[in-house]
Amino acid sequence: MALEAITPLLAIVIITALVFDFTNGFHDTANAMATTISTGALKPKVAVAMSAVLNLVGAFLSVEVAKTISGGIVDENGLKTEVIFAALVGAILWNLLTWLLGMPSSSSHALFGGLIGAAVMSVGWGSVNGGTVLTKVVLPAVAAPLVAGLAAMLSTRLTYRISKNADAKATSTGYRAGQIASAGLVSLAHGTNDAQKTMGIITLALITGGAIAPHSDPPLWVILSAGTAMALGTYIGGWRIIRTMGKGLTELAPQQGFAAQTSAATAILASSHLGFSLSTTQVCSGGVMGAGLGRKGGVVRWSVASRMAVAWVLTLPAAALVGAGAEFLTEQGTWGIGLTAAILVAGAAVIWRLSRRNSVTHANVNADEIGTPAAPVEVEPVIIESPVAEATARPAAAVQSPSA
Amino acid sequence: MTIDWAALGTVFGVSLALTVGLVGLFTLGIVALSKRGPAGEREGSAALTTSGAYVCFALCAAAVAYGIYVIVA
Numbered sequence: 001m002a003l004e005a006i007t008p009l010l011a012i013v014i015i016t017a018l019v020f021d022f023t024n025g026f027h028d029t030a031n032a033m034a035t036t037i038s039t040g041a042l043k044p045k046v047a048v049a050m051s052a053v054l055n056l057v058g059a060f061l062s063v064e065v066a067k068t069i070s071g072g073i074v075d076e077n078g079l080k081t082e083v084i085f086a087a088l089v090g091a092i093l094w095n096l097l098t099w100l101l102g103m104p105s106s107s108s109h110a111l112f113g114g115l116i117g118a119a120v121m122s123v124g125w126g127s128v129n130g131g132t133v134l135t136k137v138v139l140p141a142v143a144a145p146l147v148a149g150l151a152a153m154l155s156t157r158l159t160y161r162i163s164k165n166a167d168a169k170a171t172s173t174g175y176r177a178g179q180i181a182s183a184g185l186v187s188l189a190h191g192t193n194d195a196q197k198t199m200g201i202i203t204l205a206l207i208t209g210g211a212i213a214p215h216s217d218p219p220l221w222v223i224l225s226a227g228t229a230m231a232l233g234t235y236i237g238g239w240r241i242i243r244t245m246g247k248g249l250t251e252l253a254p255q256q257g258f259a260a261q262t263s264a265a266t267a268i269l270a271s272s273h274l275g276f277s278l279s280t281t282q283v284c285s286g287g288v289m290g291a292g293l294g295r296k297g298g299v300v301r302w303s304v305a306s307r308m309a310v311a312w313v314l315t316l317p318a319a320a321l322v323g324a325g326a327e328f329l330t331e332q333g334t335w336g337i338g339l340t341a342a343i344l345v346a347g348a349a350v351i352w353r354l355s356r357r358n359s360v361t362h363a364n365v366n367a368d369e370i371g372t373p374a375a376p377v378e379v380e381p382v383i384i385e386s387p388v389a390e391a392t393a394r395p396a397a398a399v400q401s402p403s404a
Numbered sequence: 405m406t407i408d409w410a411a412l413g414t415v416f417g418v419s420l421a422l423t424v425g426l427v428g429l430f431t432l433g434i435v436a437l438s439k440r441g442p443a444g445e446r447e448g449s450a451a452l453t454t455s456g457a458y459v460c461f462a463l464c465a466a467a468v469a470y471g472i473y474v475i476v477a
Contacts, residue, residue, distance in 0.1 A: 062475050135407055143412060151420045155427035162428065166435040178464070185471045193473055259427050266426070267419040269474050274418065276411040342438030 025233020058191020156294025250292025
């Protein structure tokens with residue numbers, strides 16, 4: 001490809017895409033590793049390192065997803081480079097905000113939302129395929145937690161029944177090993193799916209910018225940089241989200257962690273290969289809740305779960321709104337693009353500063369009490385107002401009905 | 405707009421069956437392993453439980469291998 005074809009704008013888009021990829025990595029570490037960390041199957045640092053390596057490996061395994069990036073949600077023809085930039089800005093800011101709040105939310109939905117918002121602002125409502133949004137985003141978001149939750153709940157019941165008379169100490173090693181294997185599969189699948197989304201975005205930008213020919217495969221440097229950015233993000237670890245998923249939603253014993261992670265791995269692999277794509281984040285959260293309900297006397301903290309559901313519902317429209325705002329600015333010309341980039345950097349800096357007030361790290365991710373709660377009480381930036389304080393310790397309400 | 409209910413149903417069924425099956429199998433394996441060893445058990449039955457456990461683990465390992473195959477393919 002012609003390097004001279006990489007304009008400053010294109011370079012900004014590529015960098016922004018890699019930043020999104022990085023946030024995607026640390027947002028989604030929780031999916032593979034939250035339960036592995038909370039049950040003590042792996043030490044926190046070891047868990048994120050393993051996940052990062054498998055993400056990187058996964059990025060090289062296939063480029064199928066990258067070729068069908070936006071999945072028909074917006075009309076890719078005539079998509080301008082600025083629109084992609086604006087979409088990424090929306091997705092990154094939403095990812096960072098949900099991370100600050102310790103909420104697992106789908107990075108893919110954030111990206112779709114950003115794309116939709118920016119495309120509508122740029123070309124109007126005609127560019128968005130509403131039916132596709134419903135079938136590819138809304139329905140899977142409802143189905144994913146149900147599928148994984150039910151599977152995790154039933155298998156938790158089964159495993160407790162079978163191991164009723166066994167020595168818990170002797171079996172827990174086995175459960176941990178099984179959990180690590182399932183978590184590894186989830187990481188690998190995540191690398192192939194999500195790193196490719198960024199590859200797809202960069203490739204799309206290169207094509208629209210005229211740097212490479214239409215229908216090209218992602219160039220090697222794109223695969224390499226996207227895989228690395230995601231692995232780095234994964235290794236940094238979104239500890240706030242890991243804490244919510246591993247300890248905030250419910251308390252997990254090794255049996256439950258194993259059941260949750262196995263249901264997540266099977267549901268992800270089944271969905272991506274039987275033609276009905278489900279979001280990894282929602283599958284994993286559903287698995288954790290199901291495993292929580294499957295144990296006799298197990299509890300799910302519905303207050304945390306419902307805040308999570310709110311975050312899921314808001315993800316697409318919120319990212320779309322930011323994407324649309326960003327697109328409005330970038331349309332104004334070079335100064336608008338510069339301003340958007342400045343807003344992105346400033347927004348990220350503010351969120352990072354807020355996160356320092358009660359930082360969650362590998363050292364305290366499993367602690368019963370963190371000097372401050374897992375997700376901020378005093379920080380109430382926009383949208384989701386209620387505290388996630390319960391994430392720290394006490395079981396809320398006993399739950400009898402398997403209404404997951 | 406068409407919703408592919410068949411695909412959704414298949415995903416639901418396959419996920420459910422595979423998860424419950426694998427978790428059950430793996431649990432049988434580790435329970436069998438945890439029961440071997442204590443005094444009073446005859447040599448033969450201990451060997452039987454152990455090999456039973458390894459069959460369970462081998463089947464689970466095969467499932468993981470298939471999972472990796474599915475990711476790569």
